[in-house]
Amino acid sequence: MQTLNAMPWATNFWLAIAGLLLVTLVAGLWRIWRGPTATDRMLAAQLFGTTGVGILLALSQAMQQVALIDVALVLALLAVIAMVAFVKRMQGPSS
Amino acid sequence: MNLAFDVLLGIALLLCAAGVFYSRDLFRAVVMFIAFGLLLALVWVRLDAPDLALAEAAIGAGLTGVLMIDAVAHLSAKNAHHQGAQFDQTGARPQLWSRILPVFSAVIIFILLLGAIWWRPDAPVSLPDLVAESLPESGVEHPITAVLLNFRSYDTLLEIAVLLVAVVVAMALKPDTSEPEAGNSKDPILHGLSARLVPPMLVVGVYILWAGSYMPGGAFQGGAILAAALVFLKLAGFGIERLADSLLRIGLALGFIVFLTVATSVMIGGRPFLTYPESVAGELIFFIEAMLTFSIGLILFSLFSQAPPPVAPTSSLQGEQDER
């Protein structure tokens, strides 16, 4: 039972995964730019939070930094706050 | 592989910044700003600075985004009072020469910075080696915590003083109208979410604070998480201002006072200001950090909650100036 990280190419594999996720994140920027409503933009930001957690987890393996899992944990906890603020505070006319 | 990832990340960061600056819609700028914070956290990871990534994830994704959404929502809610007002104002259109001048100066700034980066002088001492050398004397194992709270604790002491000044200014600016905020009706789902999410937030905050003495983490990151948890509670409609108000008076200054007390009480034993006796340095640092976390969390939260309630502008020149 060999795990993935025993392989010599594991670092590159994890980096490739992180890069792939980063590409999807950059593609998501297009939705933020286009809109058309504020809600669509917040949805894209929500997806960004999750993708960011994924990238951090992949990087934690690629860079052999255990602390990055903590960063991912914090991001997972706090990414929802912006969404809650949006829903509670933008009670006025939608832009 | 490494380089490709970094180049893509840097370009994405610049794109995001451009998106913040050149959005006609203010809300788009805010969402771009949240994305910018997330990407910046990833950049800190790539720069081998997990501490900064932690702080940026807590502050960029949590606090700054909330603050800015709040401000923009406030602006758009007020614009609804006088219809026809443009949500987005790009300011007066400058003449041609006054367009060229900013471009020119921005390019000059960029070139100067490039020059400064390229022809940097060699540092006479190697700071990382110095830190590694004296790390055993500091009482903690994580070099960044050692720098922050032992070798350069002046910075930290002054920083908490600056935060204290900021919050005092914010309290002074608060208008005395204390009408209840609109839209604070309790949503059962949101209520449930906060009941489940805030306890883990507090636990993670304490964990990050505790982890700070041997791995990335510490008072600032823990404080940011604590502040985010409080902000979340307030957004979910829990009336924690009453509690916070009484807690605030004690909590705001506590970190600063404790830090200053410890810093001066070591002078009784004949030591210089802000140096801890080696035998108890670790305990003292942890004690100070715990107080700092508490204070930073409360300060950041009260900077959020002291915002004026959304009331219509009182001035008589509403319409004219807004049309710009």
Place this chain on the structure above:
Amino acid sequence: MSANLWFALVGAGLIALAAFTFFVQTHLLRRIFAFNIMGSGVFLIMVGMAQHLRQTDPVPQALVLTGIVVAVSATALALLIFRRFYALSAAVTLTQDNDTLGDSYEQEPRQ
């Protein structure tokens, strides 16, 4: 080129972009955004440049950590002052004297 140097260059780009925005935009919220991003650019240069020559350097990282927390509280305070200003004057830009550059400014209404 190492990653550290590249991110320092990105920081320089951020500062230049933010400075340009600061010059041309008069909307105060946009200026607050530009101010914040300029700060991030400075942090990137500090850490990237210090680490380019040697290994990971805890000293600039600790300084930047202090800087991030001060920057967020400064932004929060700026936003507060902006909102107070907006509540009092209903303006989102600072008014300028008419005899300085911007000749497209119209006359202020007298109170």
Place this chain on the structure above:
Amino acid sequence: MMYLQIALICLGCFFFIVGTLGLLRFNDAYSRIHAITKADNLGLGLLVLGLLPSAVNAFQGIKLLLIWLLVLVASATASYLIAHYLKQQQEGDV
């Protein structure tokens, strides 16, 4: 074990890509909510499952699972909140 890990991770990435594509291609906010929850739940979930065998100790594994759980709770609630908000907005417009 290794091939299982690779398969899980690639499948997770696939769901992230699908979610982003949905976010970009769907032309209505409700369908976009549907798309991003695929990335939140399945994408991250499969990624975490693929990571688990590489975890150094049990504490790390628990942390990984906790991250997934938190994202699940948060994204489900956020989706509800935003759909509710959209509905209110539309009713307000009529």
